[in-house]
């Protein structure tokens with residue numbers, strides 16, 4: 152559905168900024184997430200312009216998370232994970248050793 156909310160911008164109790172960020176897209180989720188009251192839903196009919204012909208909409212682009220480009224890249228990732236765990240332990244061990252063996256008799 153399409154709503155022309157231009158005349159409503161200054162009067163929207165939630166402010167104009169949220170409306171502007173929800174323009175030129177399907178704002179159903181944004182609208183529902185706020186938990187608008189029944190009176191807000193009734194108000195919407197004033198701004199209703201028409202239905203969108205969904206067959207004319209561009210296909211949704213699915214987000215694909217980037218993959219490690221090669222096995223070598225994955226190996227580096229694993230090494231970093233291991234180092235993140237091992238280095239603090241080494242520092243802790245070193246500090247402990249210095250404390251123990253650095254003591255004067």
Ligand code: HEM
Pocket residue numbers: 154156163164165166169170172173178181182185186187188189190191192194195198
């Ligand atoms: C034509 C469409 C819309 C109408 C008629 C409308 C109407 C209202 C009304 C009457 C309220 C006062 C609270 C209530 O009665 O629920 C409100 C609050 C609010 N609206 Fe909308 N709204 C519309 C679209 C949107 C959209 C698309 C968003 C988000 C992008 C939004 C975000 C908010 C927020 C954040 C509040 C404040 C909620 C609060 O402080 O509790 N509204 N709106």
